[in-house]
Amino acid sequence: MTLTTQGTGGQVAEEAPPALEITNAWKSFGHVSALRGVSLTVRGGEVLALVGDNGAGKSTLVKVLSGVYPVDSGNITIAGVPLERADPRLARSRGISTVFQDLAVVETLDIAANVFLGQPLRRFGIFADRKQMISQSAAILRSLKVRVPSVRVAAGELSGGQRQGVAIARAVRQDNPIILMDEPTAALGVRETAQVGEIIRSLREHGKAVILVCHDLEFIFAHADRIQVLRLGQVQGVRDVSATTRTEIVSLITGAIARDVDGEVSE
Amino acid sequence: MSTPQEQNKKTTTDALAPTLSTSDVDLADLDVSLIKRVVMSPSFALSVAIGLFVIFGLTQSPQFANPQAWINILRDATLIAMPAAFACIVLVSGGLDLSVGSVLVAGAMASAAVASAGLGAGTAFLAGTVVGAVIGLINGFFVNFAKIPPIIVTLGSLFAVRAAVVASTGGNPIGPLPDDFTFWGQGDIFGVPIVIMVGLVAVVAAHIVLSQTNYGWSIRAIGGNLIAARSAGIAVRKVSISVYVLSGTAAAFTGVVLAARLGSGSPTFGQGYELQVIAAAVIGGTSIYGAIGTVPGAALGALLLSVLSNGLVLLKIDPTWQNFVIGVVLVAAAGLDVFRRRQMFRVSAKRTAASRKVSS
Numbered sequence: 169m170t171l172t173t174q175g176t177g178g179q180v181a182e183e184a185p186p187a188l189e190i191t192n193a194w195k196s197f198g199h200v201s202a203l204r205g206v207s208l209t210v211r212g213g214e215v216l217a218l219v220g221d222n223g224a225g226k227s228t229l230v231k232v233l234s235g236v237y238p239v240d241s242g243n244i245t246i247a248g249v250p251l252e253r254a255d256p257r258l259a260r261s262r263g264i265s266t267v268f269q270d271l272a273v274v275e276t277l278d279i280a281a282n283v284f285l286g287q288p289l290r291r292f293g294i295f296a297d298r299k300q301m302i303s304q305s306a307a308i309l310r311s312l313k314v315r316v317p318s319v320r321v322a323a324g325e326l327s328g329g330q331r332q333g334v335a336i337a338r339a340v341r342q343d344n345p346i347i348l349m350d351e352p353t354a355a356l357g358v359r360e361t362a363q364v365g366e367i368i369r370s371l372r373e374h375g376k377a378v379i380l381v382c383h384d385l386e387f388i389f390a391h392a393d394r395i396q397v398l399r400l401g402q403v404q405g406v407r408d409v410s411a412t413t414r415t416e417i418v419s420l421i422t423g424a425i426a427r428d429v430d431g432e433v434s435e
Numbered sequence: 436m437s438t439p440q441e442q443n444k445k446t447t448t449d450a451l452a453p454t455l456s457t458s459d460v461d462l463a464d465l466d467v468s469l470i471k472r473v474v475m476s477p478s479f480a481l482s483v484a485i486g487l488f489v490i491f492g493l494t495q496s497p498q499f500a501n502p503q504a505w506i507n508i509l510r511d512a513t514l515i516a517m518p519a520a521f522a523c524i525v526l527v528s529g530g531l532d533l534s535v536g537s538v539l540v541a542g543a544m545a546s547a548a549v550a551s552a553g554l555g556a557g558t559a560f561l562a563g564t565v566v567g568a569v570i571g572l573i574n575g576f577f578v579n580f581a582k583i584p585p586i587i588v589t590l591g592s593l594f595a596v597r598a599a600v601v602a603s604t605g606g607n608p609i610g611p612l613p614d615d616f617t618f619w620g621q622g623d624i625f626g627v628p629i630v631i632m633v634g635l636v637a638v639v640a641a642h643i644v645l646s647q648t649n650y651g652w653s654i655r656a657i658g659g660n661l662i663a664a665r666s667a668g669i670a671v672r673k674v675s676i677s678v679y680v681l682s683g684t685a686a687a688f689t690g691v692v693l694a695a696r697l698g699s700g701s702p703t704f705g706q707g708y709e710l711q712v713i714a715a716a717v718i719g720g721t722s723i724y725g726a727i728g729t730v731p732g733a734a735l736g737a738l739l740l741s742v743l744s745n746g747l748v749l750l751k752i753d754p755t756w757q758n759f760v761i762g763v764v765l766v767a768a769a770g771l772d773v774f775r776r777r778q779m780f781r782v783s784a785k786r787t788a789a790s791r792k793v794s795s
């Protein structure tokens with residue numbers, strides 16, 4: 169079942185289930201409680217920004233949503249259908265693509281292999297279709313305006329920004345209805361950041377649900393529809409971009425504004 | 436190497452584009468880098484080394500031109516190359532298999548027992564090989580589920596498997612073995628020993644698996660970055676377990692072939708064999724840090740070991756020096772690997788070089 173929600177966010181028919189939803193998620197690593205009852209909803213054609221201090225639990229939430237970590241408790245549904253176990257391959261086949269904060273690039277493989285990592289093109293079922301992977305990855309990187317010397321260069325030889333480009337290319341290529349991006353602009357300069365902004369805008373126009381983890385409030389106010397603030401593993405508040413200010417978001421991040429009950433928008 | 440036209444196109448169409456690098460895909464550059472890669476590759480260095488040694492040998496002893504000497508050299512090389520090809524695959528996956536010698540003897544003795552019981556060559560080959568696959572499966576299981584480091588798991592099976600073999604055979608050899616079985620180790624077709632042909636097939640198959648299949652790319656991915664591979668949806672445990680199964684199968688199969696060649700199985704087979712096998716893979720450019728290595732390289736490494744051990748005898752050099760030479764070559768090969776890795780991932784230096792279009 170594919171989600172066919174159209175439009176540019178805002179007034180989507182309320183009956184349609186959200187593209188991705190997680191409710192009351194708990195996750196701890198030993199003594200560290202990374203997520204303490206977090207809920208989140210994102211719809212097709214919407215960009216949801218996830219902000220919070222270092223260690224707030226943003227990356228943990230992204231990894232939980234993409235099937236890398238199992239939750240201790242909580243439920244994930246994709247277009248209304250529960251995701252029954254944590255498995256990156258399952259999550260991807262159900263429509264979730266992820267750009268991880270640590271980029272998940274294999275340094276010893278070339279760019280083409282990295283763009284198609286875990287989802288290679290095949291010939292006769294078992295053979296790698298290198299020709300196609302090389303030409304398609306070159307085309308994708310070109311369309312995303314990521315410049316690399318050659319797609320046959322090992323990813324270990326790339327700059328941080330180029331690696332980021334490869335990681336984004338991998339997620340975008342999968343053409344899934346849901347895209348999670350964990351700090352996709354962290355290693356980028358001004359122009360490259362603008363380019364990622366373009367990519368996010370285009371994903372949104374194509375009706376994708378985008379979750380964007382980012383520390384750059386400028387960027388978020390330019391590209392997001394809603395902002396969800398995490399603090400110490402809990403949802404501090406959720407705001408529509410059109411109805412909030414940078415000051416309010418910063419206050420939520422630092423805890424100067426008290427946590428909303430149930431993470432509801434309080435206006 | 437870009438023409439002015441290309442330069443123009445770049446500046447107009449990519450006005451928005453990040454200026455992350457100096458040049459776009461450039462065919463001329465690719466050709467240069469291909470030649471450079473071949474010349475810089477361990478396989479090339481190894482071929483040259485073997486060639487030089489043989490040329491030197493030819494000037495010293497006419498025996499080096501004797502076809503029979505070469506058949507011996509190739510047959511010995513085959514018996515190392517078969518397990519080395521799969522040891523290479525294990526190393527590339529980020530693992531290590533020290534149990535090769537013990538699995539080899541287990542395969543040899545199992546097949547010898549079956550063959551001497553008169554159950555036929557086919558059953559004997561199957562029995563020996565299956566024993567290896569099962570031991571490989573156990574190795575892979577402990578590495579991936581109990582999370583015990585591979586060096587310890589396979590060192591454990593090195594001890595345990597040989598002990599089990601010695602205990603179950605009472606330490607006695609099994610033989611002589613029937614002709615239909617020994618034919619596969621001693622026979623030849625058009626003057627070429629079957630052993631060499633079988634080994635060639637196994638090595639070529641291992642090469643195709645590692646370099647051409649998606650499974651092979653997954654092996655290189657998990658050896659390069661396990662976490663990235665896992666989050667990209669590669670079934671890392673399945674892949675990792677499978678390489679131990681392949682390695683066990685290949686080692687046991689080599690044992691079966693050895694029993695067939697010698698006409699009997701002995702519990703002393705394969706003692707210290709794992710070291711030669713790993714040496715061959717590393718000499719052939721396989722990195723002990725994982726992800727990097729080729730099967731043809733490992734096969735050439737095996738050939739070098741065989742050429743050295745046979746060649747030094749032909750040159751009437753004290754065979755004790757063999758191991759000295761092997762030791763030096765091994766450390767040199769590992770040093771080259773470290774150097775190459777550093778070259779490969781020294782980002783800034785690399786990019787500066789690229790921008791200056793220096794080819795050194």
Ligand SMILES: Nc1ncnc2c1ncn2[C@@H]1O[C@H](COP(=O)(O)OP(=O)(O)OP(=O)(O)O)[C@@H](O)[C@H]1O
Pocket residue numbers: 197200201202220221222223224225226227228229269
């Ligand atoms: N694999 C792990 N093992 C142990 N603790 C972890 C692990 N991953 C995250 N944590 C802990 O969980 C908490 C949340 O980490 P997380 O990476 O989700 O934060 P974040 O909001 O993404 O921070 P940043 O902005 O720095 O990326 C931290 O206290 C961190 O130490």
Ligand SMILES: [Mg+2]
Pocket residue numbers: 226227228269350
């Ligand atoms: Mg993070």
